[in-house]
Amino acid sequence: RQPTRIAPSILSADFARLGEEVRAIDAAGADYIHVDVMDGHFVPNITIGPLVVKALRPHSKKPFDVHLMIAPVDPYIPEFAAAGADILTVHPESGPHLHRTIQLIKSLGKRAGVALNPATSLAMVEPVLADLDLVLVMSVNPGFGGQQFIRSQLEKIATLRHMIDAVVASTPGRKIDLEVDGGINDLTAADAVRAGADVLVAGTATFTGGAGAYAENIRRLRQAA
Ligand code: DX5
Numbered sequence: 001r002q003p004t005r006i007a008p009s010i011l012s013a014d015f016a017r018l019g020e021e022v023r024a025i026d027a028a029g030a031d032y033i034h035v036d037v038m039d040g041h042f043v044p045n046i047t048i049g050p051l052v053v054k055a056l057r058p059h060s061k062k063p064f065d066v067h068l069m070i071a072p073v074d075p076y077i078p079e080f081a082a083a084g085a086d087i088l089t090v091h092p093e094s095g096p097h098l099h100r101t102i103q104l105i106k107s108l109g110k111r112a113g114v115a116l117n118p119a120t121s122l123a124m125v126e127p128v129l130a131d132l133d134l135v136l137v138m139s140v141n142p143g144f145g146g147q148q149f150i151r152s153q154l155e156k157i158a159t160l161r162h163m164i165d166a167v168v169a170s171t172p173g174r175k176i177d178l179e180v181d182g183g184i185n186d187l188t189a190a191d192a193v194r195a196g197a198d199v200l201v202a203g204t205a206t207f208t209g210g211a212g213a214y215a216e217n218i219r220r221l222r223q224a225a
């Protein structure tokens with residue numbers, strides 16, 4: 001089991017100063033920079049596209065963990081890859097051929113992730129698990145920061161932990177992150193990690209209190225976990 005990593009979601013950053021915000025969370029100890037991409041169609045909100053990812057790329061050397069909440073997703077994957085994404089995570093509902101989408105991401109030399117909505121079953125990811133670098137369990141319905149952690153997802157996290165451990169055990173050298181996204185705070189961080197998470201996305205919990213507080217916010221989450 002890898003040590004818990006923290007992936008601040010820049011959805012909660014000051015969008016007028018995004019470059020500075022990315023530098024601030026990098027300096028504050030972020031392990032990944034989590035970028036929430038929304039299209040106002042797959043989810044009821046619109047955020048940022050590949051141009052913004054490209055503009056932010058020089059501001060940090062940490063992996064860009066790009067969470068694509070857009071449909072159809074395939075036509076945009078090459079652009080996000082070229083913009084500097086390191087991990088590209090897609091929802092199974094965002095295209096008809098999940099395996100093909102994963103192969104596309106990997107053919108571009110990027111790490112591939114699959115994200116599961118609260119009502120999406122682990123059965124959706126099981127057939128492709130061995131091909132993945134990351135599975136993201138949504139602990140809120142995607143679209144907005146600042147929502148409450150849905151506790152029924154803890155059981156899904158625990159089951160997925162066993163599934164990932166089994167795949168990793170039979171494939172030496174393989175690593176698959178189990179990332180949890182939504183409603184993470186000091187209390188839910190502990191619950192998610194106890195259930196088996198090893199990467200925690202944190203928007204609100206990272207960005208409260210202004211730039212002076214980011215390092216302490218990240219440290220507290222890591223310690224709680
Ligand atoms: C929701 C996004 C999350 C969100 C998390 O659709 O995928 O990454 O930014 O925000 P918090 O941590 O505030 O719940």
Ligand code: ZN
Pocket residue numbers: 009034035036067181201
């Ligand atoms: Zn996200």
